[in-house]
Amino acid sequence: MSDLFTELEFHQVRKAAEHTAGDAFLVHKNTESNRLLAVLSDGLGSGVKANILAHMTANMAIRFAEAYTDFVHYARVIMNALPVCQVRKIAYATFTVLDCNPDGSVQIVELGNPPFILLRNGKATEVPFREFCSEQEDSRKLRVSRFKAQPEDRIIFFSDGVTEAGMGSTAYPLGWRNRGCAEFSEEQVQRDQRMSARDLARAVVNGALRREPDRTAYDDITCGVLYFRTPRKTLLASGPPFSEKKDPEFAEQIRSFDGTTIISGGTSAEIAAREFGRELQTDLFRYRRSPLPPISELDGVDLVTEGILTLTEVLNILEGKEKYTGDHAARLLSEHLLNSDIIHFLVGTRINQAHQDPNLPVELEIRRSLMRRIATVLEERYLKEVTLEFI
Structure with a gap:
């Protein structure tokens, strides 16, 4: 067993x-x-x-x-x-x-x-x-x-x-x-x-x-x-690596992962697309009435979403504090996480200056803190096996 x-x-x-x-x-x-x-x-x-x-x-x-x-x-x-x-x-x-x-x-x-x-x-x-x-x-x-x-x-x-x-x-x-x-x-x-x-x-x-x-x-x-x-495995990659020299390694971990793969973040998706040699396409019609940014499509990846805004709403859903109703990218991402058993977070540590703007809403946490909070909720509330890797 x-x-x-x-x-x-x-x-x-x-x-x-x-x-x-x-x-x-x-x-x-x-x-x-x-x-x-x-x-x-x-x-x-x-x-x-x-x-x-x-x-x-x-x-x-x-x-x-x-x-x-x-x-x-x-x-x-x-x-x-x-x-x-x-x-x-x-x-x-x-x-x-x-x-x-x-x-x-x-x-x-x-x-x-x-x-x-x-x-x-x-x-x-x-x-x-x-x-x-x-x-x-x-x-x-x-x-x-x-x-x-x-x-x-x-x-x-x-x-x-x-x-x-x-x-x-x-x-x-x-x-x-x-x-x-x-x-x-x-x-x-x-x-x-x-x-x-x-x-x-x-x-x-x-x-x-x-x-x-x-x-x-x-x-x-x-x-x-x-x-x-048999455990269902998911890789959630979010954020570009600290060094551009790590981009190939970042993309290879996504490509070779045996399970569901998710990328959350525009820059992260662009890196994967470039390293895969494939085109990244944004789906403007699916969930077009959603208050969250649209999802994208990349051959070889199961789900591609925007980063901080979507992940913040994912945390709200997991904590039972969902702000938006209806179908949207965060709900789809949450469903993938909840239907998985073993979840690996691949977290890039390159600073995105846009998220340091004090005029942005408070809930736009820096990526590392947000991913840790999501991991904690998945472990404690939903009994998932979660690992975090910072790159």
Whole structure:
């Protein structure tokens, strides 16, 4: 499993008319051991109270899972510690804990949430499990599954907002249920065998929402997906090298890179075009209504954009502070980064005097600082493997 990458993403829609979600999704990756932990907790009810319950449970679960090898014992402690609603006779919060080790061994512990789905070879596959009963003489059971992941496996786990979508309607009197979600996920993967975890999680949530009357979320809808795959690599080159003597080396790194190649910056693209002996063409019609500069085309490079303005908006998108709506170069660049697993930044250090003008907007940061910030967000928020090289 050492040559596989684990892509973990989730998507969520909160209950209609609520300002906060009653589901919590937490992730922790140990950079030393490469162990990946994720918790999805569903608080009883909705809104602020459910949000607090879910986050308390998720934080407790992820701390126990991180600190102790025998998490099953501590999961039972959590189960028995969670009070039970006297009216509905269910726990105040449910949880699914996913524990993945670099050797591909996976342990999934579930309490109250719908059972996870393992897609193997594009089909839902049954996984053996053990059950542990609550010590409080109620009907709660802890479900524990262990297995060895294989290449192209996808683990799909969700709150009951997915399985109960459409409940009471003519088409889905009992809700979408696990089987409906599994069949839908199979169809999505068969249609796009390279579908990312991010896209599949979004598709499942949107699929559940479409089954609700008037497409209104009557509960919080959350789905997480863990995808085991060969890593997808991207090179993002921005800025001319410090010395013009480095131009051939700069271009050769782009030319020989085994993966997606992106150039962000007009001067950088001109250097590559000159060294490649190819023509750089600007596409004035694609995204012509965009507030950002247009994209360009260069044979041998997957995407060519303008530099600082576009990269600044990329950072806004990654941080959830997007300023511009619609399709534009920054959104396209962000999609490439988010669909990648290993990202190498090749950063030129030649000073562009235009960006030292104090009259320019504050957000026009110098390139090195901006690229470091993008790298940090990709590592910490999206769990990407990122390297920076200054040239």
